[in-house]
Amino acid sequence: MFKKIATGAVIAATALTMQTASVSAQETLFVPSLSYRTGPFAGNGIPIANGFADYFTMINERDGGIGGLKVVVEECETGYNAQKGVECYEATKGKGALVYNPYSTGITLQLIPKTPVDKIPVLSMGYGLSAAAIGEKFPWVFNYPATYWDQMSSIIKYIDGQEGGIKGKKVGFIYLDVGYGKEPIPLLDQLAEEMGFEVVKFPVGVKEMQNQSSHWLNVRKEKPDWMIMWGFGAMNATAIKEAAKIRYPLDHFIGNWWAGAHADLEPVGEAGKGYISANMAKAGTDMPAVQDILKYVVDAGKSQVSDRSEVGKVLYNRGMLNAVVVAEAIRIAQEMTGKTAITGEDMRIGLENMDLSDERLKELGLEGFTVPIKATCENHGSGGPIFMHQWNGSDFERISDLIPPMTDRVRAMLEEAADKYIADKPGWQTQDCG
């Protein structure tokens, strides 16, 4: 008798849970956040996660959500670990996840094969697999506003402009020796061959992130004219300190947009003066939407930022930009499908029809926040321009106009790489954009 009652109770509880989950998925917009507030990369992960969550909290508080539905952001801690990232994906996908923002190239690479199966898109905003920009071959992956290859080509273009021609110059490339750091190497090698400059590479293992003196001794030996860094986490501050230590001119040292945040430079301080990095979104709080975050979220005690001054910093705003893009994709998906409770498949439509123009940014209270982002069926990477900002010892100052990528060179290589990626994957889902 007891056994029967217990079995009945378990079945009832399971049914009730499933029903609750189903209702919850229908009545909210569920956005998982694969964050890393712990581990070696937490210094970068924390502001990103805060900016991402705070924007949606503001949208919920100010507008009552999107299309009348609240956005539920559920964080899952990955520690920037690909295996844990996949566990987070598996644990949350059944809750009605609309899109995944892995914030790690390693995790992105693991999720890409899963997206067409589960029909949940991945938005790797400015990171991940560059070839995924080819929409015909990767219908479920989006990496705008620009791929790593776009970004690298813009950096080379900047150096080319500063030098009055990069031909004959030596460019050092120091990178975190993982999938993320290696990602732009094919393009860099190709550009070096085409444009006639030399590349010297300095891989930094995760174990050596805070122990880089050998790498910088090699830099001193090789004497590159420019240094480019694809670093992350504790690697960045250490690299900049080591560069200053060997008296490398920091105004010839350029980081990508994951190697140029307040989190990287504040521990370096005055010693990092002159260091340059790429960026995709404006820092600061002088935008109405950011003021709304301060008003509705931070001042209301609903944020996780430890200090009000954290709002507006480079990586906080990066996380916020990610949320803006997701929110806009939700709105577009609702508009195009006529549904408010959308699914991952609907979200893919929203992401593919992204048109975050200057006018739209102004409407959102984010005038001048980022470069316009426009996706199409063929182009999931947007190929947007970047700008450079420079550390003045206490803050960043923008020092360049927008620098578009070398689209003519990059696009052909992306297509080739996309073909190569799917070549050994029979049954890979593509789409016809004809």
Place this chain on the structure above:
Amino acid sequence: MDLLYNIFIDPFAQMAATPDFLLQVLWEGFVTGTLYALIALGYVLIFKASGVFNFAQGIMVVFAALSLVGFYEAGVPAYLALIMALGVMGVMAIGVERLVLRHMVNQPEIILFMATIGLSYFLIGAGELIFGGETKSMITQELGLPTGSTVVDVAGGIVILQHIDVAAAVIAAILVAALAFFFSKTRIGRALRAVADDHQAALSVGISLNQIWAVVWFAAGIVALATGIMWGARSDVSFALQIVALKALPVLILGGFTSIPGAIIGGLIIGVGEKIFEVYWGGLLGGGVEGWFAYVIALIFLLFRPQGLFGEKIIERI
């Protein structure tokens, strides 16, 4: 032929052509080796007292440095923060003894090792909960440690000496001398060696195991704090620093798990060896070789001296 030239001729030609750079490489290797030796010292202390590899030593370095910076950021003056950080390491030592080690007297060493893995995860969690995961700057100047650098003209070139690196070498030397004196000349030091040999035998002659363990863990905590300050000043204080501590493993293999001089000599051999190899031969293998080269050096030594350079040779007769 080119390969042979690149292996056997070119690196030495480079050394001869730019002796100033060679000196710089040797100096960097010496400083890095000093810091490796400091980390290894922490392991040696605990191994001597309990015969266990303390997996938590790396996070102890981070925890000690974070405590120091955390107190300072909370408004405590730098030197007081230093004393309070020492206090934290003291409390931790007593806590480890009371809550972990006391219950494991005479247990197999693998059990103690597993306990230190648990302790490591506890300290990671506690550290992230208390101090947050953000990277922090070491309060180098506030502690009166030197900053800046001196350029020395050598053989037509320059060698750049960072003042903090010089300070690291001096502090490491003082610590080593103090620890060597402590373990060889004091009653506690001798008791510690007895405990390391046999827990039960030490107990039977009236040595307080609990007291010895607390003292040793506190000494390891002091070494961890010194390491955290020095390494934090060179880069920053972040949880990634605990990974660097794993570099102490080849140092220990090389120097022997129970030898303080071994930790120092091992640290210097690994530090200088990996820099030289990375700079002059690393390019042949695509660079980034120092991550594994330290283990190669250690393995080569193991072939000839399995107990390490200064380790105790244990002969068990059957």
